Amino acid sequence: MKKTKTVCFVTAAACLLLGGPVAAKTVKVGVVLTFSGGAAEFGQQVERGMNLYLQQHGAELGEHEIELIKRDSKRPGGDVAKTAVRELITREGVDLLAGFIFSPNAIASAPLVTQGKVPMIIMNAGTAWIPQLSPYIARVSFTMWQAGQPMGQYAKAKLGCTTAASGYTDYPPGKDSIAAFKTGFEGAGGKVIDEIPMGGPREVPDFTPFFQRVKDAKPDCLYVFVPAGNHAAAMVKTFADLGLRDAGIKLIGPGDIMPDNKLQAMGDDALGMVTTFHYSADYDTPENRAFVKAWKEAYGQDTTPDFMGVAGWDGMAAIVHVIRTLDGNIDADKAMEALKGWSFASPRGPIHIDAETRDIVHDQHVQRVVRKGDRLAVEVMETIPQVKDPCKQLKIGKCGE
Numbered sequence: 381m382k383k384t385k386t387v388c389f390v391t392a393a394a395c396l397l398l399g400g401p402v403a404a405k406t407v408k409v410g411v412v413l414t415f416s417g418g419a420a421e422f423g424q425q426v427e428r429g430m431n432l433y434l435q436q437h438g439a440e441l442g443e444h445e446i447e448l449i450k451r452d453s454k455r456p457g458g459d460v461a462k463t464a465v466r467e468l469i470t471r472e473g474v475d476l477l478a479g480f481i482f483s484p485n486a487i488a489s490a491p492l493v494t495q496g497k498v499p500m501i502i503m504n505a506g507t508a509w510i511p512q513l514s515p516y517i518a519r520v521s522f523t524m525w526q527a528g529q530p531m532g533q534y535a536k537a538k539l540g541c542t543t544a545a546s547g548y549t550d551y552p553p554g555k556d557s558i559a560a561f562k563t564g565f566e567g568a569g570g571k572v573i574d575e576i577p578m579g580g581p582r583e584v585p586d587f588t589p590f591f592q593r594v595k596d597a598k599p600d601c602l603y604v605f606v607p608a609g610n611h612a613a614a615m616v617k618t619f620a621d622l623g624l625r626d627a628g629i630k631l632i633g634p635g636d637i638m639p640d641n642k643l644q645a646m647g648d649d650a651l652g653m654v655t656t657f658h659y660s661a662d663y664d665t666p667e668n669r670a671f672v673k674a675w676k677e678a679y680g681q682d683t684t685p686d687f688m689g690v691a692g693w694d695g696m697a698a699i700v701h702v703i704r705t706l707d708g709n710i711d712a713d714k715a716m717e718a719l720k721g722w723s724f725a726s727p728r729g730p731i732h733i734d735a736e737t738r739d740i741v742h743d744q745h746v747q748r749v750v751r752k753g754d755r756l757a758v759e760v761m762e763t764i765p766q767v768k769d770p771c772k773q774l775k776i777g778k779c780g781e
């Protein structure tokens with residue numbers, strides 16, 4: 381049941397003059413995030429970003445309101461998320477869906493949003509071809525190819541790597557990420573000598589056997605994709621403990637392997653790592669400084685937003701944009717039209733939704749971890765402006781369908 385209030389805050393005469401009272405709508409947004417288990421901190425980041433945006437910009441909704449109906453997708457396998465999405469659409473009658481940390485959760489839910497005609501705003505899941513699964517999907521986060529392919533090019537051209545091995549968490553974004561890296565690296569003249577599946581996204585594996593294999597193969601670079609969070613922290617520790625760093629192998633990857641909220645705890649093990657990414661809390665821009673300051677004021681000085689927090693902020697900005705554009709009357713096709721081409725001054729820099737692919741376009745930065753006084757910091761070495769998803773640009777695999 382949709383709640384409709386009829387209010388008019390100006391005088392009756394002015395109301396008549398303006399064509400009648402304003403119909404205030406409550407827009408129901410189903411939020412599907414991972415709130416429990418080892419990946420609970422991912423859900424918390426996105427949720428905090430969403431809430432912070434509403435706290436600071438909720439007034440832009442005018443008389444309209446947002447009701448967030450939250451569901452825990454629990455694990456990355458897709459089943460729990462799909463059940464939650466079905467229930468949000470059929471029982472709760474949500475106008476919009478948002479969230480989705482793990483790619484399989486977005487992939488499993490895609491047919492339901494097509495059938496139910498409910499726009500889905502993806503705030504993390506990074507497998508490149510996800511928006512192609514439904515005309516009702518738009519993504520504000522990132523694609524694995526936006527980081528992987530430029531990282532491959534940079535590793536050959538600027539890091540002096542001629543051979544590389546890849547290690548990846550064995551599910552869609554991991555496969556996407558190493559394919560992107562290989563395309564960039566081999567396209568620039570390098571050679572990928574090994575590609576090592578390193579377990580799934582649900583449990584953090586012991587990385588020792590995988591990295592021993594890398595150490596024995598002696599590549600110049602090791603490109604790794606693991607989900608941010610506990611996977612990334614354990615991976616960086618094993619890389620250092622096993623002596624790969626001391627053996628001169630360069631650890632590179634998408635920024636998922638050095639998320640801001642894990643960086644200080646990684647300590648000196650993280651030094652020298654090079655990644656390509658669209659966000660760090662250390663970016664020194666007015667928008668990012670204001671965002672990080674507001675985050676720390678809201679959630680504690682010892683907390684740090686990372687790329688998932690920013691995606692929550694930006695995703696909520698997109699939702700507010702849709703509600704304002706449609707004056708609270710959410711129609712799925714009109715909402716998608718409003719999202720296509722939407723641009724925004726994000727804490728990460730300028731972003732927009734590509735009208736053709738409904739995917740995010742943003743700057744990519746090649747960056748490394750350095751020590752600054754008593755803390756680790758992210759230093760940008762190079763910026764590639766306004767990167768569209770290379771997988772869809774090049775029409776590779778499922779991106780070409």
Ligand code: PHB
Binds near residue numbers: 606
């Ligand atoms: C994904 O499942 O798409 C995913 C999860 C965690 C990440 C990146 C991508 O850090």
